[in-house]
Amino acid sequence: MLEINNLHAELEDDSEVMILKGLTLSIKPGEVHAIMGPNGSGKSTLSYVLSGKDGYKVTDGSATLEGADLLDMEPEERAAAGLFLAFQYPVEIPGVGNMTFLRTAVNAQRKARGEEELSAGDFLKEVRAKAKELQIDAEMLKRPVNVGFSGGEKKRNEILQMAMLAPKMCVLDETDSGLDVDAMKLVADGVNALRSDGRSFLVITHYQRLLDHIKPDFVHILADGKIIKSGGPELALEVENNGYADLLAGAA
Amino acid sequence: MTALDKIEVKDGVDQETVDAVAALSGTYKHGWETEIEMDYAPKGVNPDIVRLISSKNEEPEWMTEWRLQAFTRWEKMTEPTWAMVSYPKIDFQDIYYYARPKSMAIKPKSLDDVDPKLLATYAKLGIPLKEQAILAGVEGAENMPAEGRKVAVDAVFDSVSVGTTFQAELKKAGVIFCSISEAIRDHPELVKKYLGSVVPQSDNYYATLNSAVFSDGSFVYIPPGVRCPMELSTYFRINAENTGQFERTLIIADKGSYVSYLEGCTAPKRDVAQLHAAVVEIIIEEDAEVKYSTVQNWYPGDENGKGGIYNFVTKRADCRGDRAKVMWTQVETGSAVTWKYPSCILRGDDSQGEFYSIAIANNMQQADTGTKMVHLGKNTKSRIVSKGISAGKAQNTYRGLVSMHPKAKNSRNYTQCDSLLIGDQCGAHTVPYIEVKNNSSRVEHEATTSKVDDDQLFYCRSRGMDEEEAVALVVNGFCKEVLQALPMEFAMEAQALVAISLEGSVG
Secondary structure, three states: OEEEEEEEEEEOOOOOOEEEEEEEEEEOOOOEEEEEOOOOOOHHHHHHHHHOOOOEEEEEEEEEEOOEEHHHOOHHHHHHHOEEEEOOOOOOEEEEEHHHHHHHHHHHHHHHOOOOOOOHHHHHHHHHHHHHHOOOOHHHHHOEEOOOOOHHHHHHHHHHHHHHHOOOEEEEEOOOOOOOHHHHHHHHHHHHHHOEOOEEEEEEEOOOHHHHHOOOOEEEEEEOOEEEEEEOOHHHHHHHHHHHHHHHHHHO | OHHHHHOOOOOOOOHHHHHHHHHHHHHOOOOHHHHOOOOEOOEOOOHHHHHHHHHHOOOOHHHHHHHHHHHHHHHOOOOOOOOOOOOOOOOOOOOEOOEOOHHHHOOOOOHHHHOHHHHHHHHHHHOOHHHHHHHOOOOOHHHOOOOOOOEEEEEEEOOEEEEEOOHHHHHHOOOEEEEHHHHHHHOHHHHHHHOOOOOOOOOOHHHHHHHHHOOEOEEEEEOOOOEOOOEEEEEEEOOOOOEOEOEEEEEEEOOOOEEEEEEEEEOOOOOOOEEEOOEEEEEEOOOOEEEEEEEEEOOOOOOOOOOOEEEEEEEEEEEOOOOOEEEEEEEEOOOOEEEEOOEEEEOOOOOEEEEEEEEEEOOOOEEEEEEEEEEOOOOOEEEEEEEEEEOOOOEEEEEEEEEEOOOOOOOEEEEEEEEEEOOOOOEEEEEEEEEEOOOOOEEEEEEEEEEOOHHHHHHHHHOOOOHHHHHHHHHHHHHHHHHOOOOHHHHHHHHHHHHHHOOOOOO
16 A cells, blocks of 8 residues: 655755655555654654645655555645645634535545535535544534634544545554543544555554554554564554653663 | 729628728728728827727717827827836737627627637536536535526627626616727617716826727616616637737616626737727616626636736725625636726715625736726725635735725724735735725734635545645635625636636646
8 A cells, every 4th residue: 555665864954954864664455554643753744745745855865655656646645645634733724614625625626536526515525424433513613713712622633534536545643642531532433444455554652551542453663763673453552651761761 | 892802702791891981981091991991990099090990889979079088188198107017018009999800700690600619718617507506515406406697698798798698688677788989879868867977087197098989888777776687798709810819898776776786808829919908887876686606717827927918997886875895806817917896886875885806917917907986975884805825926916995985974984805825926015095084994814815725625635625626725715705795606617717817826
């Protein structure tokens, strides 16, 4: 599904600060991978480079989604190809109704893939059903995108978008940040409901606790722009118990 | 006459035009004959042209005199230069002041019959209306009938009104909605009483010119206590080349009446700039209310600033009676140069004026627009919400006057001007004038300028929207407060227009 090979990336602002320094990762269809790492290890940069945000320069390596070169595509092309990023800090768009936003996005992707646009009726039916599962009420669908949303509401809204857009490869960037236990469970349930054989997840997190709810198949430790250790779920527990220090020391 | 008889009349040329011109031909200079091959009056303006226009409209003598008086005044005036716009000097003698388009050969019964190009535009803008309305979160959209509501339309092509729909139904309610040339013929008492009473002949250079040469426009009279049963709409289109359009609109809302009026404008692409100098006068009597909405989409010229419409328009509403209310809503996306300040004279006590505006300027467009709120009566209220969006190399100026006269005790004004910049070569300017001549009134002014946020664009794009779609969405959000003030159909159209007019503004 997602193949990242020897990925090197730096900030575009001429500072020549290399953030990703040879990251390699292979995710097969249906797998859930977690990337854990201390602050500044390059976790968010990875999510931005994959989704195509301005401000980063890839200097070496590759990233492909089902064989297609992601790095060669515009952000919207990556989305249409099946990549989805759940933002750590979802962006507010004043004046734009959440529903309008969702429908514009859904239809933009359908159009890009040469599919017919979803009719208003079908869209409404689908969005209402999916919103209900995530305990998103009608009021929240009408409000402007993320404006005045609580932390939990913003993250649930990301998952709603994910559910509506039905991507193949979901990247969750610190989705647990700013969530209390109940909110995290709700978000995790939403994600788990979307797990399927054809859909893969990359869960980026600082803490192990999200992984109690979204059980990963593989866990990778990212430090200084590289994956320094990979393993099963037990690796996350090791971090939980001993912190990153030991792992980092071991790698050094 | 003999010379004229030899001229081959081109397909679609109105025989009436040929006849009228023939009848007057003795009074004109040479060059006349070649011109009449087309359905134009000759280029330029002089008392004869003024008389020709008047005679084409079969106007009574008093109207002709009124026009000539304006023309005499105009000749002594000079063009205003205070607006923040620059354009090559207009040669007022190089413009056709009267044109009768070929599409006039068949009188359309409704707008749909008028112009396939327009239909295509609507197709691009509006389908299916109900669906869009629901998703835009428009209040009450669910209850809107799928076919849409009835809207009576008066279409003005180049210089001539080509037909007004739903006449009979309006008549039943006592509403008069017709072209102004018909009104001059059929309702002279109303026209005499009100024409020029809000925008006097002497008002400004363009208004004076319009008073002399206006060729048609719309007329509305709502009798006392009548709520107009449907929305009224005028659709203006400049078709012919090198033509000026000078329409005149007169709306009278008698005591306790209500009307919502929509105005739409388009023009085809031309390399040569064209002049549009309209005058709109609205009279609102006691307890009456008028909503006037404009979606202006005149051709803006190409990306290098070639061609386009010069839109120099005078619009003013006079709240004559107590508790009279007026609301101007405008979406200005077109025109190469816009010079327009729909204003409210709040004469009656407790009268209210509102102005909601979106002005989008892209490429080389220049917009200098705003409003005047003149508070004369006690407890008068006004509200101004202006959203200016600049992209490309465009310049967008908000210019507003809020004036509280000594007798306008306890009056209030609230002004909010927001500017949004797309790219780094455009400009936004806010020029508020405030005069308060009593100590019990309050004026509030807020202004913001922001740039389209990269994070917002990336967020939209990461969800699959392309850059233009993303910009349109963010900009529509920015304009929300104004779009909400529009009648539903127009809100949809305006939203789509925002997207169209910003095409190519990023990347």
